[in-house]
Amino acid sequence: MTTESANAGSVALKPKQLHVAVGVIIRDNQVLLSLRSKQQHQGGKWEFPGGKVEAGETVYNALARELKEELAIEVVSAEPFMQQAFSYPERNVLLDIYLVTEFTGQAQGLEGQPLQWASFAQLSQLNFPDANQPIVEKLQQQFM
Numbered sequence: 001m002t003t004e005s006a007n008a009g010s011v012a013l014k015p016k017q018l019h020v021a022v023g024v025i026i027r028d029n030q031v032l033l034s035l036r037s038k039q040q041h042q043g044g045k046w047e048f049p050g051g052k053v054e055a056g057e058t059v060y061n062a063l064a065r066e067l068k069e070e071l072a073i074e075v076v077s078a079e080p081f082m083q084q085a086f087s088y089p090e091r092n093v094l095l096d097i098y099l100v101t102e103f104t105g106q107a108q109g110l111e112g113q114p115l116q117w118a119s120f121a122q123l124s125q126l127n128f129p130d131a132n133q134p135i136v137e138k139l140q141q142q143f144m
Ligand SMILES: Nc1nc2c([nH]c(=O)n2[C@H]2C[C@H](O)[C@@H](COP(=O)(O)OP(=O)(O)OP(=O)(O)O)O2)c(=O)[nH]1
Pocket: 018, 020, 021, 022, 040, 041, 042, 046, 047, 048, 049, 050, 051, 052, 066, 091, 093, 095, 129, 130, 131, 132
């Protein structure tokens, strides 16, 4: 059930929360990042690839679908890492973050987006959406 339908009919509607499946794709101690296009929300910033969970979809399935659509990779193995809620002035997000520890295929920016592999230390130097700060910190604590 989406947040919206769960709240349908209630008096005080909660702000809409967008559920997002996010993949921290790790290979050889590096993480795959994708540049959000200028037209997107939080455009021009680096992201961990992923996208919105659709109605009736598991987070894992959403993650696998998005990584195939955006990067042409097939998830073989992924595990939950953390959840991060964040309120931007214009929307509330719930990031459902998975570690993608095994995948097949060579990552390409299928939507024309630049990609880069970054070390865990390099993550501190890059511009991410504000919601990502705790994710970067936890990754650095765990993997550096
Ligand atoms: N994928 C991703 N989204 C993030 C991250 N950090 C962060 O705040 N977000 C936010 C930005 C967006 O508001 C939302 C993701 O939505 P999106 O619009 O990119 O989702 P999508 O891939 O389904 O995109 P679209 O087809 O609607 O263009 O989550 C992140 O690291 N990765």
